[in-house]
Amino acid sequence: MEFLRPVSLGEALEMKAARPEAVPIAGGTDVMVELNFDHRRPAALLDLTRVAELAEWSRDDSVVTFGAALPYTRLINELGTDLPGLAIASRTVGSPQIRNRGTVGGNLGAASPAGDTHPVLLASDAVVEVASARGTRSIPASEFYLGVKRNALEPDELITSIRLPKATGPQQFAKVGTRNAMVIAVCSFAISLHPNESRAGAAIGSAAPTPRRVRQAEDFLTEVLDWESPQALPDSAKRRFGELVASAAEPIDDVRGSAAYRKHALAVLARRALGWAWDAYREGERSCA
Amino acid sequence: MTPQRSAYTRRTVLKSTAAATAVTHLTSAPAIADDGGTSEITLSVNGQRHRVAVEPRVTLLDALRERLGLTGTKKGCDRGECGACTVLVDGERIKSCLTLAVMRQGAEITTVEGLARGEELHPVQEAFIRRDAFQCGACTPGQIMSAVACINEGHTGSEAEIREWMSGNLCRCAAYQNIVAAVADAAKETPR
Ligand SMILES: Cc1cc2nc3c(=O)[nH]c(=O)nc-3n(C[C@H](O)[C@H](O)[C@H](O)COP(=O)(O)OP(=O)(O)OC[C@H]3O[C@@H](n4cnc5c(N)ncnc54)[C@H](O)[C@@H]3O)c2cc1C
Ligand code: FES
Ligand code: FES
Numbered sequence: 001m002e003f004l005r006p007v008s009l010g011e012a013l014e015m016k017a018a019r020p021e022a023v024p025i026a027g028g029t030d031v032m033v034e035l036n037f038d039h040r041r042p043a044a045l046l047d048l049t050r051v052a053e054l055a056e057w058s059r060d061d062s063v064v065t066f067g068a069a070l071p072y073t074r075l076i077n078e079l080g081t082d083l084p085g086l087a088i089a090s091r092t093v094g095s096p097q098i099r100n101r102g103t104v105g106g107n108l109g110a111a112s113p114a115g116d117t118h119p120v121l122l123a124s125d126a127v128v129e130v131a132s133a134r135g136t137r138s139i140p141a142s143e144f145y146l147g148v149k150r151n152a153l154e155p156d157e158l159i160t161s162i163r164l165p166k167a168t169g170p171q172q173f174a175k176v177g178t179r180n181a182m183v184i185a186v187c188s189f190a191i192s193l194h195p196n197e198s199r200a201g202a203a204i205g206s207a208a209p210t211p212r213r214v215r216q217a218e219d220f221l222t223e224v225l226d227w228e229s230p231q232a233l234p235d236s237a238k239r240r241f242g243e244l245v246a247s248a249a250e251p252i253d254d255v256r257g258s259a260a261y262r263k264h265a266l267a268v269l270a271r272r273a274l275g276w277a278w279d280a281y282r283e284g285e286r287s288c289a
Numbered sequence: 290m291t292p293q294r295s296a297y298t299r300r301t302v303l304k305s306t307a308a309a310t311a312v313t314h315l316t317s318a319p320a321i322a323d324d325g326g327t328s329e330i331t332l333s334v335n336g337q338r339h340r341v342a343v344e345p346r347v348t349l350l351d352a353l354r355e356r357l358g359l360t361g362t363k364k365g366c367d368r369g370e371c372g373a374c375t376v377l378v379d380g381e382r383i384k385s386c387l388t389l390a391v392m393r394q395g396a397e398i399t400t401v402e403g404l405a406r407g408e409e410l411h412p413v414q415e416a417f418i419r420r421d422a423f424q425c426g427a428c429t430p431g432q433i434m435s436a437v438a439c440i441n442e443g444h445t446g447s448e449a450e451i452r453e454w455m456s457g458n459l460c461r462c463a464a465y466q467n468i469v470a471a472v473a474d475a476a477k478e479t480p481r
Contacts, residue, residue, distance in 0.1 A: 001345050003345035028387050028392070029369055032388065036348065036368060036386065045345065047389075047392055049392055073381075095372065095456050096382060096435070096444075097369075097382050097383050097435070098384070100382060100383050101387065
């Protein structure tokens with residue numbers, strides 16, 4: 001196995017172009033498990049941890065862009081206020097030690113249907129910036145996940161950064177697992193309210209071959225939510241929302257849970273998360289008024 | 290920066306030459322290659338610099354235990370789940386089974402062997418003994434390293450907070466109650 005150690009993004013892209021089979025390693029929290037257990041024997045590893053550009057971030061009035069190799073701990077501490085949904089999801093990843101190393105770029109690279117950041121990226125209209133020696137592309141999160149552990153990257157491409165709007169309203173993320181820490185989601189749900197556009201984004205994880213947006217449920221919210229003079233949501237509306245979310249799922253039975261349980265749990269998560277987010281929005285509106 | 294070529298086999302040299310040709314216009318040739326071959330790297334552990342010969346696929350955990358003889362750091366699962374292998378890298382806690390030794394050159398690594406000052410134990414070590422925070426002891430070095438970081442991070446405000454922020458360290462003997470008490474004790478004594 002060859003170990004490639006680029007110190008700049010340009011160099012990393014040249015190396016990836018020359019060795020498309022080289023496996024990028026950022027936090028290593030997915031790659032190392034595969035190496036240690038011989039699930040994978042790559043001919044080469046491409047170490048991204050020395051590429052400073054990949055661990056930086058920037059923001060303007062409306063948009064935050066952060067490097068693919070920014071560890072979760074820094075994302076939470078430095079960008080948590082602008083990206084509350086992503087921060088909530090990031091806080092549930094693994095353990096403090098995992099979060100000190102693991103990255104959103106790695107979550108996207110692995111593209112596990114259970115990855116915790118995916119539903120938030122979908123609900124928040126994130127764009128995945130990728131690059132190769134040939135040039136750059138911007139891939140909306142909704143077009144990034146192609147199948148179980150498959151994403152839209154070409155062999156010579158690297159994820160460089162993730163770009164998403166600063167939150168303009170409350171965001172929530174919830175996942176079901178056997179305990180509060182160190183669990184891969186049985187199923188997960190994210191919602192981001194976008195009051196500036198009078199709509200909400202919502203997405204599910206670990207409940208279909210890919211993380212996915214739940215468009216019907218989003219449309220339902222567009223119909224029922226009154227952004228101008230927000231009222232308490234009737235239980236019937238929350239329940240209906242939960243049903244629509246669950247109906248978008250195509251879960252499987254596996255060791256972590258049955259398909260039926262996942263659908264049931266998703267409806268509950270969706271109903272609750274909507275309630276939390278909408279109540280927070282109403283609170284905010286009241287205190288502004 | 291030139292790669293170390295000390296232990297290259299003929300095949301490796303051929304392979305890495307081919308790779309180097311493909312990227313000749315780069316300013317540096319920062320590849321470390323092996324095919325069972327090794328590279329010499331420098332690891333800075335507990336304030337001491339060590340030259341070690343490792344293959345790229347050797348984890349920091351294995352390098353510490355098997356190359357440097359620092360067996361205080363334990364291997365429980367080798368997959369990031371148990372926390373027995375927790376060490377500090379530039380002050381941050383990480384799982385040493387989930388990082389390659391070659392990725393940690395230039396970083397300052399602290400293992401459980403590096404905590405005591407001579408005969409004087411670190412306050413966290415003292416607290417673990419005082420509170421009887423272990424039974425078999427297999428998880429203890431990892432718990433202690435994690436606790437040192439947890440205290441430095443300021444995540445010791447309540448028992449619940451300690452439990453949450455120590456959640457990356459499992460204890461098969463279930464000494465959790467006493468571990469939490471030890472961390473709380475040590476947090477009180479440690480000026481941040
Ligand atoms: C004990 C444990 C608990 C975990 N718990 C969770 C959890 O609760 N939730 C969760 O979502 N995940 C969890 N994970 C999985 C993992 O931590 C996350 O997926 C993490 O985000 C991976 O990031 P990384 O930087 O460590 O990725 P790496 O292991 O470095 O890389 C992962 C994949 O992405 C590719 N890659 C990395 N960076 C790039 C890039 N810039 N461009 C292109 N490809 C790239 C790699 O080649 C590899 O295929 C857990 C893992 C462990 C070991
Ligand atoms: S040996 Fe590293 S976490 Fe278990
Ligand atoms: S003391 Fe035995 S595993 Fe923790």
